Amino acid sequence: MKTILGNEILKTGFKWRSYISFLAIAIVVPLVEVALRLQGTSWERSIIRGFSQDFVILGNILNGYFITHVIMNALWIHVPILVTLGAGDQLAGEATGGTFRLLLTRPASRSRILAAKFATTLLYALALVAFMAVLTLGLGVLLFGTGDLLITGRTFVVLAEHEALWRIAVAFALSVWGMWTVASLAFLFSSLVENGIGPLIGTMAVIIVFYIIGNVPADLFTAIKPYLFTSYLDLWQKMFEDPIPWSSVLHSVYVLGAFSIGFYAVTWYIFLQKDVLS
């Protein structure tokens, strides 16, 4: 099992396609951060304009933590695309390349090969979010320094510097959990088709449709919203509320976990039945 997993990681690692997502993040994040740095004080003034009459603002608002939170909010709907780019190719890529014939004619059972591929998919999503976290936070702190984290929007919260750092860390961890559900769905679609682009389109279509359903305030939609996994993908945002609604966070963790396991179970069933004709 260890060699099979090692080989799967190696195959993903040697494929140029796997790095497109990393490249996208490596371009977008520095671009945004440098642009904001150049914009500097005028942007800061526009943020605090709304409440500068009511509060006395002390210290560095425009700090690395603040920037990280801004970027997380801006990109969290796009990261699923990047995760899917890797996850959707795991099974479909073998079908396209004809290489299932190399793997599945061997004594190793399909369950084991599938498990190794799934583990690789999860590792890929983890690596991508971790890369994004390190780059966003690292570059943010480097360019803007540290300070208290100001959260505006639905609520108005100021988190002390030491508090901000671990909350960001946990928020990234929770977003990995959410991305694993997205990756599981892409993995499921990947078992159904023989091209790499199908799972990408399928997963994004599901996410977009579910997301719209979850956000249109019609009674019917409100009723089905709790049954859509996309309604729980924002769980990481709860880390920036005060106090943290832990029971709600845990509920999201359970639901997303259940969806991931469900998607994997369906993939397993399909993959074991599948006639390999490619």
Added chain:
Amino acid sequence: MDDAIVLRTSGLAKRFGRRWAVRNLDLSIHRGEVFGFLGPNGAGKSTTIRMLLSLVRPSEGWVELFGNRLTRRQRSGLRKVGGLVERPDFYLYLTARRNLEIVAGVRGDGSSSDIDRVLDTVGLAARADDRVKTYSHGMKQRLGIAQALLGAPELIILDEPTSGLDPQGIKEVRELIRQLSHDSRMTIFLSSHLLSEIEQIATSMAIINQGRTVVQGRVADLLAAGDNVVRIETPMRDRALAVIASSGLVTAAHAVGQAIECSMSRERVADLNRLLVHEGIPVHALLPKRSLEEYFLSITEGGSEL
């Protein structure tokens, strides 16, 4: 033990939708044989091979490898089997060696010395660390055979191993198969749509058409079986026909255009030739047309590929 059956199928059938690709196929391959699996394109050869290697699940019947029924859970029989199904596809962005390491990984064995051995056998040792992307079709085909040889299997299953190769490549692959059969004592199952190819390498064969076996047996027996048709070309057709008809050497003889076709047993062809020479009849050509070939031609409809 030498006569042991290494591969057996019973009532093997596969249906895709409403179309039966393979029907009620019974095959037995004995240890040490070179078994030719012959059929025109689309006869169900590849589907059968995919079932033998667990890529496709039979709709009916079963496959037994080394006495073990092959199922989704019971795959231990595949440990002694190496296979190459259709085109030799690989991870193009990886080197040949890495590709073989991946295959060895799913086999659950394979040391680097084993990988060196198979690369050496197919003559790719010098290019082992190049990406497969840079390989020609012939090299990929040889790498395909190399991966089938990993772990020194007792049975190798090759699907059209010479397809798409140039004459030199075909010769090399045939030579390699002969060598594996003789020197390494492997049992070899190979499919082809060319009778001439099976005839040259195989010891036993089955002909499959439209998903069913139509003939099965030892190649020598099948070729010798029944009367052969011999075509004789001579400028003295009518005199030759009279001599042949009264010779008692043939079961039937008749004129076909400027030539004569005789139905006769193979052993008597030499006697007939001697008789014609003795009678002073010049013979331009004496061509054996075997019934098996005729038969195969008829099922492959024209057989332009022969």
